[in-house]
Amino acid sequence: MTVRRRFLLAPSFARLIQRERGGLRHVEGFFPERRDRSSWVRLEENKGLLILKTVGPDGEAEDQTDIPVAHAHALLDVCAGEVDYTRTAVPISEGQALVDEILRPGVLHLVTMEFASEEEAGAFRPPEWFGPEVTADPRYTNQSLALHGLAEAPDIPLSDAALNSLIDTLEGRFPAWARLPINRPKARQVPTTRSKAQTSGETLKVNLDEIEQAMMREMEKTPQKGKPE
Template sequence: MGDPEAARQEDMSMGEEIERRFLVAGEVPDGSTRRTERIEQGYLPLDVDGAEVRVRRRGGQIFMTVKGGTGLVRTECEEPIPPALFDALWPLTEAARIAKERRTVALEGGETAEVDDFGGRLAGLAMVEVEFETAEAAHAFRAPSWFGREVTDDARYQNRSLARGEGVPQPSGPGADDGA
């Protein structure tokens, strides 16, 4: 018989997340939205060498995610967790939470974009992110005209920074000053 813990670790979804993030500077094209869902996520008070741990409720699913690094390519491990564990951890995130509506949008080049419209104290902030299979594909991507300034490497626009209120950017969108 094998080690059950070792088998569980092999099943964990661990890998790299390769994504570019932009402010939204125009209207999302009509008819391009595939689905919309509400996301609530909170960050546990742990930050070691840029690593972050969050719990997230996305639609009917609950996850714990550990991310490491910054910028275009990051390490990511995400696992579904039982509701009881989420309920136990959620109060620990009280000082670092965000809520957003996420629209999944089809792009003309075949990519999928996720448009996040933030709520609460971040109301008015809209960002779009696109994930890629390779760093080369990410670098080759040409953003549509409704994408605004790229913020992939701007720590103020990372979800954990937004959740903690660290350098919260001004609201963006049509006609808003994005601080550039």
């Protein structure tokens, strides 16, 4: 059983993460909702998956089966709704945060954590750069976004603490309390944008000071709570 917690993410943070780490494009098509189960097809690069989630007395169970890419395309054509997004896996201590830039049916930025048990999920303390948690809000599931859309993307406040937390994460620095024993397979990521120049096989380090300054300029344009506009 996989337990997930989902959080909103500031668009500028999502852009910075994708610029640093690239991403993998996904398209998910959902079939009409049913009371005790849901099913959808996922297309990720050159891989197709058919996924079935059922609800029973022991909670939710999710099964997936590999299918040919041509079959995935055919199933997407008859789905009731689709969600199209770019996913970037960001290491957090011994786990990884799954950062999604949802492109269709509307623009939205989310970050998901996956856990092996409810105990692990409950013990997780999200870093400062995560936005408000929406795990319990059904509007922010991929199925709901695909079938019903989202009327308006919420504004996510920015702060110095959140920006510093994100930079620490990108530089591989994690607080001691975040070192949870979570191990997940890492999906291969195809860079959609690059901010690292490669010379003679070596990757040059990105100047995070410049990125921080750019982010600070963006935060100055964002109305802060409690401050007059």
